[in-house]
Amino acid sequence: MAIPRRSFFKNSSLLLIGSLLVPVTGSSCSGSGWNRNDRRNARTGRLILSYKPYELHLKHAFTLATSSRTTTPVMITRLEYDSYTGYGEASMPPYLGESHETAAGFLSKLNLSIFADPFLIEDILEYVDSIAPDNYAAKASVDLALHDLIGKILNIPLYKMWGLDPARTPNTSFTIGIDKPDIVRQKVTEASGFKILKVKLGGSNDKEMIDIVHEMTDVPLCVDVNQGWKDRKEALEMVIWLKEKGVVFVEQPFNREDRDNTAWLTANSPLPIIADEAVQRLKDIPGLKGVFSGVNIKLMKCTGLREAWKMINYARAAGMTVMLGCMTETSCGVSAAAQLSPLVDFADLDGNLLISNDIFEGMKVVEGKVTLSDKPGIGTDVIKDIFR
Amino acid sequence: MAIPRRSFFKNSSLLLIGSLLVPVTGSSCSGSGWNRNDRRNARTGRLILSYKPYELHLKHAFTLATSSRTTTPVMITRLEYDSYTGYGEASMPPYLGESHETAAGFLSKLNLSIFADPFLIEDILEYVDSIAPDNYAAKASVDLALHDLIGKILNIPLYKMWGLDPARTPNTSFTIGIDKPDIVRQKVTEASGFKILKVKLGGSNDKEMIDIVHEMTDVPLCVDVNQGWKDRKEALEMVIWLKEKGVVFVEQPFNREDRDNTAWLTANSPLPIIADEAVQRLKDIPGLKGVFSGVNIKLMKCTGLREAWKMINYARAAGMTVMLGCMTETSCGVSAAAQLSPLVDFADLDGNLLISNDIFEGMKVVEGKVTLSDKPGIGTDVIKDIFR
Numbered sequence: 076m077a078i079p080r081r082s083f084f085k086n087s088s089l090l091l092i093g094s095l096l097v098p099v100t101g102s103s104c105s106g107s108g109w110n111r112n113d114r115r116n117a118r119t120g121r122l123i124l125s126y127k128p129y130e131l132h133l134k135h136a137f138t139l140a141t142s143s144r145t146t147t148p149v150m151i152t153r154l155e156y157d158s159y160t161g162y163g164e165a166s167m168p169p170y171l172g173e174s175h176e177t178a179a180g181f182l183s184k185l186n187l188s189i190f191a192d193p194f195l196i197e198d199i200l201e202y203v204d205s206i207a208p209d210n211y212a213a214k215a216s217v218d219l220a221l222h223d224l225i226g227k228i229l230n231i232p233l234y235k236m237w238g239l240d241p242a243r244t245p246n247t248s249f250t251i252g253i254d255k256p257d258i259v260r261q262k263v264t265e266a267s268g269f270k271i272l273k274v275k276l277g278g279s280n281d282k283e284m285i286d287i288v289h290e291m292t293d294v295p296l297c298v299d300v301n302q303g304w305k306d307r308k309e310a311l312e313m314v315i316w317l318k319e320k321g322v323v324f325v326e327q328p329f330n331r332e333d334r335d336n337t338a339w340l341t342a343n344s345p346l347p348i349i350a351d352e353a354v355q356r357l358k359d360i361p362g363l364k365g366v367f368s369g370v371n372i373k374l375m376k377c378t379g380l381r382e383a384w385k386m387i388n389y390a391r392a393a394g395m396t397v398m399l400g401c402m403t404e405t406s407c408g409v410s411a412a413a414q415l416s417p418l419v420d421f422a423d424l425d426g427n428l429l430i431s432n433d434i435f436e437g438m439k440v441v442e443g444k445v446t447l448s449d450k451p452g453i454g455t456d457v458i459k460d461i462f463r
Numbered sequence: 464m465a466i467p468r469r470s471f472f473k474n475s476s477l478l479l480i481g482s483l484l485v486p487v488t489g490s491s492c493s494g495s496g497w498n499r500n501d502r503r504n505a506r507t508g509r510l511i512l513s514y515k516p517y518e519l520h521l522k523h524a525f526t527l528a529t530s531s532r533t534t535t536p537v538m539i540t541r542l543e544y545d546s547y548t549g550y551g552e553a554s555m556p557p558y559l560g561e562s563h564e565t566a567a568g569f570l571s572k573l574n575l576s577i578f579a580d581p582f583l584i585e586d587i588l589e590y591v592d593s594i595a596p597d598n599y600a601a602k603a604s605v606d607l608a609l610h611d612l613i614g615k616i617l618n619i620p621l622y623k624m625w626g627l628d629p630a631r632t633p634n635t636s637f638t639i640g641i642d643k644p645d646i647v648r649q650k651v652t653e654a655s656g657f658k659i660l661k662v663k664l665g666g667s668n669d670k671e672m673i674d675i676v677h678e679m680t681d682v683p684l685c686v687d688v689n690q691g692w693k694d695r696k697e698a699l700e701m702v703i704w705l706k707e708k709g710v711v712f713v714e715q716p717f718n719r720e721d722r723d724n725t726a727w728l729t730a731n732s733p734l735p736i737i738a739d740e741a742v743q744r745l746k747d748i749p750g751l752k753g754v755f756s757g758v759n760i761k762l763m764k765c766t767g768l769r770e771a772w773k774m775i776n777y778a779r780a781a782g783m784t785v786m787l788g789c790m791t792e793t794s795c796g797v798s799a800a801a802q803l804s805p806l807v808d809f810a811d812l813d814g815n816l817l818i819s820n821d822i823f824e825g826m827k828v829v830e831g832k833v834t835l836s837d838k839p840g841i842g843t844d845v846i847k848d849i850f851r
Contacts, residue, residue: 194619196626197805225626229617231582236624238584238613238769357780381626385776392745392777417585 154220161224165212218379226452244445270443277303369396401426410437542608549612553600606767614840658831665691757784798825
């Protein structure tokens with residue numbers, strides 16, 4: 076028998092009362108810390124959320140086992156508090172069910188001004204999550220903006236707030252989509268600086284794809300099947316063949332509901348089998364132990380940084396491999412994920428490199444390695460302000 | 464197949480290199496933030512650890528099912544970095560195997576000056592943990608001092624750094640030890656402000672203890688058996704009887720190794736069965752799901768705040784009840800635990816109230832509720848400086 080967590084959000088007036096009880100602490104140094112004595116801040120200290128739709132243009136058409144597209148809709152969020160501004164992002168590839176319309180509908184329901192203190196992160200995000208089910212990317216856009224804001228108020232990058240070592244970031248993979256041989260060769264050439272490549276499988280020419288890439292480079296490969304396989308024995312033979320070709324893990328081989336085949340493959344596979352479509356949020360991970368070797372955690376699927384942190388720690392404690400992924404995103408979303416990346420085994424944080432119209436500048440890939448900026452919060456600069 | 468977390472501590476020179484790569488960021492406002500330009504800080508920025516043994520005097524002799532004592536040895540740690548000072552504590556009740564001698568031996572092996580940046584919390588604590596096995600309280604004393612230091616550098620309490628709401632702290636129980644009826648009555652009278660009382664059982668007069676307390680107060684009770692029961696059917700009958708007397712949970716009924724009887728009792732009990740002696744660190748929790756309903760997490764057993772935070776999140780995600788406990792401690796250790804208490808279902812944070820020679824002032828119990836100070840870090844003031 077377990078006792079459920081005390082529910083606190085049946086009445087939003089409680090939130091206001093709770094928030095007002097929080098003492099504002101700190102020095103009177105403007106720009107770097109909290110300001111106890113600044114009357115302007117005390118009077119106007121409210122969270123103001125804005126959002127703008129934006130369309131990402133992809134450098135190459137993005138082909139999965141089930142679809143192909145050249146753009147990704149995103150919603151950019153801005154959270155203001157006194158003189159500080161945090162930015163977030165919802166990236167919404169259409170197959171996940173969110174859109175500019177659903178995100179705007181969700182965000183319009185939020186009233187963050189009931190919170191007097193942005194440091195009430197757990198309460199604020201619990202409130203955001205309680206407003207409507209689903210809307211994972213829209214929720215993440217608020218989580219990201221809030222974390223960016225907090226980091227800017229404290230004037231430290233998020234990795235510092237979390238006690239992480241920026242020298243321990245992993246290499247990121249670069250994704251080679253399913254395509255014609257010439258295009259694949261061109262993409263591999265473009266990816267020459269990367270220390271690990273991710274090849275999308277589940278099409279009709281899986282072995283050809285791998286052979287083309289393997290002939291051109293010695294770096295380790297990983298593969299993402301995107302639920303494309305059906306037969307467990309063929310899958311195991313393929314995994315064994317992939318291992319010989321330098322592949323180090325396999326993502327989502329079967330349909331996300333197909334636990335039997337997945338557990339069998341995981342038990343017999345010489346490579347780790349990583350959940351992607353089969354994992355959404357923290358609550359999904361306990362049930363995946365014994366089915367998959369690990370999980371691919373994405374901010375846009377799990378509602379953001381706070382839940383991602385909990386997922387990483389849970390999966391790690393459960394002895395699972397941890398991977399951090401992304402959608403096609405601006406440097407805002409990718410840099411946010413990068414802040415957590417010192418905690419993970421593998422990163423697939425190339426989403427900003429796949430677009431031609433980024434509006435942020437943030438984390439960089441330096442000789443294949445995720446490289447964090449020393450800027451506060453998520454660690455980005457705005458290079459095109461779409462709110463103007 | 465799972466891939467182990469990349470090991471980083473085979474060579475401590477790596478740490479130094481990693482640390483030096485960390486950019487020092489922030490404003491030039493002294494006292495509240497990080498100081499990029501202050502040459503004195505840049506030159507002397509090293510972590511300096513000191514420690515002093517201290518003996519806590521208990522107001523009442525402390526009687527468990529297996530022992531009785533009137534003092535508790537503690538080691539107070541001090542961690543200095545530039546103009547900031549953090550304090551920590553190792554509380555070492557003798558039955559757990561640590562002592563002034565073992566703690567001094569352990570702490571003397573640490574060389575924290577290899578870390579150029581105290582914000583490398585994960586690296587620093589991984590290093591501390593790698594120096595020797597066990598020494599849980601000694602490790603916690605470093606974790607506490609480091610967190611206190613970080614909070615003081617940022618000039619915010621730890622609950623703010625973790626995004627927690629100080630209004631959501633739980634009531635704390637107050638412990639009534641096994642004793643003669645008159646002493647028990649005196650203790651219950653002293654505990655009149657508390658909203659939940661914890662009664663130690665496992666002696667020869669369990670029902671008498673409960674009846675005495677229950678006659679004197681209407682507040683909910685919880686019981687800690689400290690491994691004192693042997694028979695599952697007698698235990699279940701006792702749990703059913705306890706529920707009628709207003710008991711809300713039962714801690715550690717059987718020997719910590721006795722998983723069969725515990726799992727059977729948990730499956731049949733009308734009250735949550737909470738692990739205490741059966742849980743030490745994060746790695747223990749996955750195996751307790753299905754055996755216990757929940758866990759009692761103590762900083763002195765789990766190596767400190769960082770691991771406790773991970774344990775709380777893991778247990779919560781696994782659907783387990785979460786309790787936060789303590790040893791007899793100064794207000795340093797208890798206030799540290801209190802910073803995490805907005806995340807838990809139950810708190811047993813009365814350790815500082817059981818001693819007569821506290822050297823810190825910090826969290827208070829106000830009308831039975833854990834009440835956090837707005838001071839930075841762990842939230843304490845030194846009221847007697849034993850380092851002078």
